[in-house]
Amino acid sequence: MALHSPVVQVSHPIVIAENVALPAYAQGDTxxxxxxxxxxxxxxxxxxxxxxxxxxxxxxxxxSWTFRQLNAEVTRVAANLYDLGVRSGDRVGLFMCNYSPGFLLLLAAARLGAVAAMLHPTFLAHELEYALQLTDCNVLVVQPSYKTTDCIQLLLQIMPELETSDSCQCRIAKFPFLTAVFVAECRGVGTFGNHRLCPTNWRSISGLTCFHTFVALPYSQATVAAISHLDVKPTDPICISFTSGSTGKPKAVVSSHRNQLNASYLTGRFIKTTGHMVICVPVPMYHIYGTVSSAFVVVTHGATVVFPGSLYTSKATLKTIHTHQCNVVVGVGPMYVDQMLHPAFGQTSLASLQCAVVSGSNCLPLVKTEIIRRFQLRQLLNIFGMTGDIAELDAQGYCRIIDRKKDMIIKGGENIFPGEVEQCLTEHPNIQNVAVIGVTHEWMEEEVSKA
Structure with missing residues (x-):
């Protein structure tokens, strides 16, 4: 998904460029x-x-932070990373959900010219190993647990040297560039529904460092001055996002400052609200969609971003819109369906809401209609960019998604690859053979079926 090239825009048809053969080319407002x-x-x-x-x-x-307070927090994080030795081009891995340390680290990395590697907390051990080797992270920041996964044990599977390493002086054979691993322990981490996971006592592991203790270290104004004179360029990379692509192997996609700024800026320009934007962001920051609609929209539009929780729930999203008077909400189609089906939907005032942004996959027409009607929206934006799908562009400039080049299953905006599911299932001793296919689903677009 590439938000910098919105192909479907509900309220404004695409203008077809003159003297260009249709349907090969479409041109927006330049x-x-x-x-x-x-x-x-x-x-x-x-x-x-x-x-x-x-x-x-x-x-x-x-x-909650005002811009003044956020600036102070980002300055503190950036200064301590700089004193640690993080410089332009160094990779800072973020293995976490929607928590405040990740938000601060993303902006601090931007200030330093470093690159934030947005690692999915859903990764299994072999997937995390692959991602870390691909990105050559110098620093890694993790949350202790994700749902029912003990992230510390997951780390120890791929870097057992942490148990004998010194703090901020790691020597990991598989990851020679990695020197520091931090644990960001936040309120809510380790909580999933009514179940609270008690992760490994990570404080007893010598190679792990408490992130909050680290960023609380004193720093000098000389460090702040040195950071202000760093030569960071618009074309420098700012983040590495992992996308499933269309071939089944997750890819590390590098985005520059210019790319991310303009993706956020132009997306924000499509949004029509009265007053400044107050955006409810239930989508994960580790996705490109979440990155653009959270940290960077604050930068480009002076917006207020509100995160309902570390993980998505319809109840928390509805409560957040009401409590914080959000006028914009972002999500994928099935999220909105989930909210409309929740018992709290009709009991919670959403009068402040003016615009909903839908991305991640092409939103079904029925879902669009229901979202607009039931949320009583002034505007719905369906931003669906370059995903490798096959599409048709008609004479009026409207785009219709008709097929995919690969057998990838798209369920609620998430890419699922049959081969990966099949490989996992065949590891079960009672399963001899399996074939996974996608079947049409009324709300989720597709669902996984097996035979």
Missing amino acids: SVPLIRTTIGDVFDQACQKHPDRLAAVFCEENI
Whole structure:
């Protein structure tokens, strides 16, 4: 998915360029100049312009920051990373959900010219090993647990040297570039529904360092001054996002400051609200969609972003929209269906909501209609970009998704590859053979079936 190239826009048809054979090419509005600076520079401008405006809220952690406070937090994180030795081009791995440390690290990396590697907390041990070797992370920040997974035990499977390494001086055979592994223990981490996972006592592992203790270390104004003089360029990379692509093997996609800034800026321009944007973000930050609609929309539009929780729930999302008077919400189609089916939907006032953004997959027409009607929206944006799907563009400039080149299953915006599911199932001793296919689903677009 590439948000920088919105193909479907509900309220505005695409304009077909003159003297170009149809349906091979479509051209949007080119009158708006692109931003040609860095995320750090634009963030500094936003902090100067809106110092007392609320910038970010993390409901599960009971944390909220104004732009002034957010700037101070980002400065502290960036300074301590700089003193640790993190420099331009170094990779900082984020293995976590929607928690405040990841948000701060993303902006701190931008200020340093470092690159945030957005690692999915859903990764199994072999997947995390693959991702870390692919990105050559210098620093890794993890949460202790994810749902029922003990992330510390997962780490020890692929880097047992942590048990004998010194803090911030790791020597890991499989990951020669990795020198520091931090654990960010936040409110809510390890909680999933009514089950609370008690992860490994990571504080007894010598190679692991508490992230909050680390960023609380004193730093000098000389360090802050040195950071302000770093030569970060718009074309420098800012994040590495993992996408399933269309071939079945997760790919590490590198985005630059210019790419992410303009994806956020242009997406924000499509959104029509009265007053400044207050955006409810239930989608994960480790997806490109979540990155653009959270940290960077704060930078480009002076928006307030509100995270209902570390993991998505319809109840928390509805409560967040109501409590924080959000006028924009982002999500994939099935999230909105889930919210409409929740008992709290009709009992919670969503009068502040003006726009819903749908991405991750092509939203079904029936779902679009129901979202607009039941949420009583002024606007719905379906942003569906370059995904490798086969599409048709008609004479009016409307795009219709008709097929995919591969047998990938798209369920609620998530890419599922039959081969991976088949491989997992065949490891069961009572299963001799299996074939996984996708079947049409009314709300989820597709569901996984097996035979």
